[in-house]
Amino acid sequence: MINQHYGTQTIIRQCVTTGMLAQHNGQAWRVSAVRGKHVYLHNLRESVRITDCTVEVFLNGRGDPIEVA
Numbered sequence: 001m002i003n004q005h006y007g008t009q010t011i012i013r014q015c016v017t018t019g020m021l022a023q024h025n026g027q028a029w030r031v032s033a034v035r036g037k038h039v040y041l042h043n044l045r046e047s048v049r050i051t052d053c054t055v056e057v058f059l060n061g062r063g064d065p066i067e068v069a
Contacts, residue, residue: 005021005058005059005060005066006059006060006061006063007058007059008023008056008057008058008059009056009057009059009063009065010054010055010056010057011054011055011057011065012053012054012055013034013037013039013052013053013054013055014034016031016034016039016055016057017031017034017067018031018032018033018034019031019067019068019069020057020065020066020067020068021057021058021065021066021067021068022039022041022055022056022057022058023056023057023058024041024048024050024055024056027043028043028058029041029042029043029048030042030043030068031055032047037051038050038051039051039052039055
């Protein structure tokens, strides 16, 4: 199943990589870039830049962050 996840985990901004599936303001976002103090997120309708120290990412069945190709 492509939409199934096994919970979320909060990780620090420096550990986030491009392609991860993140949760922000109750919505699912794809991480498009991580540059310095900013994490760029986008979904089908909009994109946003966040400066939070931590990012909540979705986990797969093995407990690893879900990465979208």
